[in-house]
Amino acid sequence: MNNNPLNIVVVGTGMYVCGRGTDGYGTILPAVYEWARCGCMGDLYIVGIHIEGINTVKRKVEKLNRLFGLEIEPKYFPDSDNCDPEAYKVAIRDIPRPACAIVVAPDHLHRDIAGDAVGNNIHTLVVKPLAPTVKEVVELIGLQEKSGVYCAVEFHKRLDRSNLKLRDTVVSGKIGNPLYFIVEYSQRKSIPEEKFKSWVEDTNVFQYLGIHYVDIIYFVTGAIPRRVMAIGQKNYLSSKGIDNFDSIQVVVEWEMPSGALFSSVLLTNWIDPESSSAMSNQRIKVVGTKGRYEADQKKRGICVTSDEEGIEEPNPDFCSMYGSRNGDISFQGYGIDSITRFLKDVTQIESGQLKVEELENRRPTFKESIVPTVIIEAVNRSIVEDGRWVNTVFENSRFSRFE
Ligand SMILES: NC(=O)c1ccc[n+]([C@@H]2O[C@H](COP(=O)([O-])OP(=O)(O)OC[C@H]3O[C@@H](n4cnc5c(N)ncnc54)[C@H](O)[C@@H]3O)[C@@H](O)[C@H]2O)c1
Known part of the structure; x- marks a missing residue:
């Protein structure tokens, strides 16, 4: 292994980084702490835009240090009262190499922030979606190709065993050719109303x-x-002065590498009651020519009922804290794994054990993100054109990840 420890710059100080606005710690920081146990972590830089966000992270870092029995002392940007939306540029230039960046800012900023990291030869992980437009994704792929660094998107559901079993079931041919997928995914109304208040109108x-x-x-x-x-x-949201959709329903027609067609129906909302028993209500079903696969990914078999919290159905598989004694806890789940896997990949690339090209088709790389963003762009067009069918750029092409 390389003797140079990997330095990490995290851009963002919100809910996903540290659990801003919740009793928890988010996902990125717990994953970085889990990674720190391996002993190959260098400096940690954390970037926000204003001191309030930085102070929130500082409080969570203090608690995480106690829980883990570690003494991680991040360097913060900005570390004064100045509001600086470009503080990430200073951190990206300053951080000693080898380094990687984890970009966890609102969607519409991913292109500029990730572009700056990649353009400065830093391996980069971006939370989903990579960017809302195909033009931005193509630009990011161009920057990745030029710099040769490893770039991936944090699509953690690829590591959920429930989805790995789905993949194996479909790939094995056991349920035949897929005919249709049905997905239902919703979260509580506090997400658009409170948590994403400052940027809710830049996403959906x-x-x-x-x-x-x-x-x-x-x-x-x-x-x-x-x-x-x-x-x-x-x-509902418009009645609260938020100009955004409560729910969006999408139909996508897909073509398999074999030429067989299937469709997917994706039903989403973010106005579930606060009293719902889980943050995420999510399920997926696929019906094929020889069978079906159904996964209730909300009901993971645990139900806790208490005077204080009512009925809760926690997901032990995403990002859960185990243990309760300071110095003797761990965070586990596919949310943690997807970040530590990136950090491990980068460490192996830096030590010469792995080549960036070897990860293409094995990881959610920037190139793999063309497909999700093509669909985002088509949805955003169709929804304002009264549900018109929108042909994608792949309409007449033979592109496939398996070719
Ligand atoms: N919350 C989740 O569970 C979750 C899960 C997966 C992915 N994500 C993605 O993570 C991203 C952020 O989501 P969140 O939940 O943390 O949102 P959030 O609103 O809680 O946090 C956004 C953060 O970005 C920071 N920010 C804004 N502009 C910045 C800039 N110029 N430089 C540095 N920081 C800047 C803000 O200070 C804020 O701390 C989004 O793309 C979201 O889709 C969130």
Whole structure:
């Protein structure tokens, strides 16, 4: 192994980084702490835009240090009262190499922030979606090719065993040729109303939730999307002064590498009651010519009932804290694994054990993200054109990840 420890710059100080606005710690920081146990972590830089965000992270870092029995001391940007939306540029230039970046800012900023990291030869992981437009994804792929660094998108559902079993079932041919997928995915109304208040009008529920399962369908089938239609409803959120869809329903027609067609119906909302028993209500079903695969990914077999919290159905598989004594806890799940896997891949690339090209077709690389973003763009067009079918750029091409 390389003797130079890997330095990490995390851009973002929000819910996913540290659990801003929740009692928890988010996913990125717990994963970085789990990674720190391997002893090959260098410096940690954390970037926000203003001191309030930085102070939130500082409080969570203090608690995580106690829980893990570690003494991680990140360097923060900005570390003064100045509001600086470009502080990431300073961190990216300053961080000693070898280094990687984890970009966890709102969707519409991914292109510029990730582009700066990749352009400065830093291996980069971006939370989904890579970007809302195909033009931005193509630009990022161009920058990746030029710099030769490893670039991936944090599509953690690819590591959920429930989806790995789905993939094996479809690939084995056991259920025949897929005819249709049905996906339902929703979250509580506090997400658009409170958590994403500052940028809710720059995204929508399909781009936020539905895109996870678009990537899963692509991962499982290797198919390409031919055409897309979408409709949505503005009712509850608009009554609260938020100009966005409560729910979006999408139909995608896909073509398998064999030429066989199937469709997927993706039903998403983010106006579930706060009293719902889980943050994510999610299920996927596929019906094929020889059988079906059904996974209730909300009900994972655990139900906790208490005076204080009512009925809860936690997901032990995503990002869960285990243990309770300071110094003797761990965070486990596919959310943790997808980040530590990136850090391990980068460490192996830096030590010469792995080549960036070897990860193409094995990881959700920037190139793999063309398909999800083609669908986001088509959905965003169809939904404002009264649900018109929109043909994708792949309409007449033979592109497939398996070719
Ligand atoms: N919350 C989740 O469970 C989750 C899961 C997977 C992916 N994501 C993705 O993560 C991204 C962020 O989501 P979140 O839930 O943390 O949102 P959030 O609103 O809680 O946090 C966004 C953060 O980005 C920071 N930011 C904004 N502009 C910045 C800039 N110029 N430089 C540095 N930081 C900047 C803000 O200060 C804020 O801390 C989104 O793309 C989202 O889709 C979130």
